[in-house]
Amino acid sequence: MNKKIMLLGSGELGRELTISLKRLGCYVVACDRYARAPAMQVADEFRVFDMLDGQLLDQHVKELNPHIIVPEIEAINTDMLMELEEEFVVVPSARAVSLTMNRDRIRDRAHELGLPTARFAYAENLEELLACYERMDCKVVIKPVMSSSGKGQSVVHAGRRQDAAQAWHDAVGNMRGDRAKVIIEEFIEFDDEITLLTIRQKNGHTIFCPVIKHEQVHGDFKNSQQGGFAIGGWEQKAQAMAKLITDDLGGFGLFGVEFFIRNDEVIFSELSPRPHDTGLVTLYTQDLSEFDLHARAMLHIPVASVSLMRSGACCTINAHHAADDYEIMGLDQAEQILSVQVMLFDKPNCYPNRRLGIVFGSSLEVAREGHAKISIQ
Structure with a gap:
C-alpha cells in the first residue's frame, strides 16, 4: 500500500516536495489556509483549513489517518501536533517542529548545546524591548519569535530609540501564531x-x-x-x-x-x-x-x-x-x-x-x- 502523506502547508516548497513524494509512489494530501495553493495543484487531494486551530487540525488528521504528517510552514498548532504524534508519525518530529517554529526556543537550545550565537534577548512588550535595546547598545536585528519569510524583521542602529519602537510594532504586526514576543539580537557583520x-x-x-x-x-x-x-x-x-x-x-x-x-x-x-x-x-x-x-x-x-x-x-x-x-x-x-x-x-x-x-x-x-x-x- 502506498504511503499516505499529509502535508501541512502547500506553498512552493510543498509543491516540489509533493512531486518528489509522488515519484516515490506516495499519496499526498496537501493542506493550507487558502485554496489552489501550489502544492494542491499537484497533490492527490487537498484540504483548506486554519492549521493554527488545534481542533480543526485534530479533526482533519483523524479523518485522513495518514501514515506521515509533514509540516511545511510555521503557522501550525504545535501543541496539537505533539498530541497527534502519540498516534501518528510527524516528520522529522513534533519536538523539532515545535522548537524551530519559535526562534526563542531554538536559540535557547543552541545556546544550551554550546553553539556560538549572536548576543540576544527577548521582549514581550515595548518597554522590555527598549530596555534590552539600550542595554545591548549596538546595531541589532529585531524580529518576531515566530514568523516566516523574514516578515516583521528590522535592523536598528544604536541610538535610534524611535526606530526600535517602530521595529516592535512591525514585529508584532507580522508575527505568526499567537505569541506577542520578539527577539532582539546583535547584528553580526558577517563575511x-x-x-x-x-x-x-x-x-x-x-x-x-x-x-x-x-x-x-x-x-x-x-x-x-x-x-x-x-x-x-x-x-x-x-x-x-x-x-x-x-x-x-x-x-x-x-x-x-x-x-x-x-x-x-x-x-x-x-x-x-x-x-x-x-x-x-x-x-x-x-x-x-x-x-x-x-x-x-x-x-x-x-x-x-x-x-x-x-x-x-x-x-x-x-x-x-x-x-x-x-x-x-x-x-x-x-x-x-x-x-x-x-x-x-x-x-x-x-x-x-x-x-x-x-x-x-x-x-x-x-x-x-x-x-x-x-x-x-
Missing part, C-alpha cells in the same frame, strides 16, 4: 551567510549537501548559490555544529541550518526542520534536490551521498503590488540567455513581496541577468 542542508537518516548516517551561500534583504531570501566559490576551513566546524543540533532535535528528514561566517568563525543563526527556501537552487545543481532528499529520509530510503552536478544560483521573483489577477512577463527573453531557467509557482494572487517564482542560472550573475528580464503586471 557570508550560509545554509547547510543536513539530512538525518534512519540508518544513522547523516549527510550534508554542498554549502549554499545566500543573501537576504530585510530577512527575506532573495538569492542563493551553490558551487563555484571558495570554502574556507570553517566547513567542518559548520557540519559538526549542524550534526550536534539536529541529533538533539531527533527524527528523520532534511534540516536547513543557517550560519553566519566571519573569518573562520561559525555562528549559529536559525534552523528549519524541512526543505529550506535557499535550497531551491538544488533543483538546478544537485543529482537529488533537497525535496528528493527529504522524501527519501522520511520514507527511510537510504542515500549514501549527494553529488553537485553543476554550479548554479537562483534569484527570487517577488511581487511589488497587490492583485487578484496578475501576469508574469519576459519568460521568453529570460530563457534566451544560456543556462537560464525560470520556474513559476502559480499562486492565485499577489501582494507586495510575495514570492511568485524563481530564476536559475549557471552563476549568480547569469541568474540576475535572467531575472532582469522578468516583470509582473
Whole structure:
C-alpha cells in the first residue's frame, strides 16, 4: 500500500516536495489556509483549513489517518501536533517542529548545546524591548519569535530609540501564531551567510549537501548559490555544529541550518526542520534536490551521498503590488540567455513581496541577468 502523506502547508516548497513524494509512489494530501495553493495543484487531494486551530487540525488528521504528517510552514498548532504524534508519525518530529517554529526556543537550545550565537534577548512588550535595546547598545536585528519569510524583521542602529519602537510594532504586526514576543539580537557583520542542508537518516548516517551561500534583504531570501566559490576551513566546524543540533532535535528528514561566517568563525543563526527556501537552487545543481532528499529520509530510503552536478544560483521573483489577477512577463527573453531557467509557482494572487517564482542560472550573475528580464503586471 502506498504511503499516505499529509502535508501541512502547500506553498512552493510543498509543491516540489509533493512531486518528489509522488515519484516515490506516495499519496499526498496537501493542506493550507487558502485554496489552489501550489502544492494542491499537484497533490492527490487537498484540504483548506486554519492549521493554527488545534481542533480543526485534530479533526482533519483523524479523518485522513495518514501514515506521515509533514509540516511545511510555521503557522501550525504545535501543541496539537505533539498530541497527534502519540498516534501518528510527524516528520522529522513534533519536538523539532515545535522548537524551530519559535526562534526563542531554538536559540535557547543552541545556546544550551554550546553553539556560538549572536548576543540576544527577548521582549514581550515595548518597554522590555527598549530596555534590552539600550542595554545591548549596538546595531541589532529585531524580529518576531515566530514568523516566516523574514516578515516583521528590522535592523536598528544604536541610538535610534524611535526606530526600535517602530521595529516592535512591525514585529508584532507580522508575527505568526499567537505569541506577542520578539527577539532582539546583535547584528553580526558577517563575511557570508550560509545554509547547510543536513539530512538525518534512519540508518544513522547523516549527510550534508554542498554549502549554499545566500543573501537576504530585510530577512527575506532573495538569492542563493551553490558551487563555484571558495570554502574556507570553517566547513567542518559548520557540519559538526549542524550534526550536534539536529541529533538533539531527533527524527528523520532534511534540516536547513543557517550560519553566519566571519573569518573562520561559525555562528549559529536559525534552523528549519524541512526543505529550506535557499535550497531551491538544488533543483538546478544537485543529482537529488533537497525535496528528493527529504522524501527519501522520511520514507527511510537510504542515500549514501549527494553529488553537485553543476554550479548554479537562483534569484527570487517577488511581487511589488497587490492583485487578484496578475501576469508574469519576459519568460521568453529570460530563457534566451544560456543556462537560464525560470520556474513559476502559480499562486492565485499577489501582494507586495510575495514570492511568485524563481530564476536559475549557471552563476549568480547569469541568474540576475535572467531575472532582469522578468516583470509582473
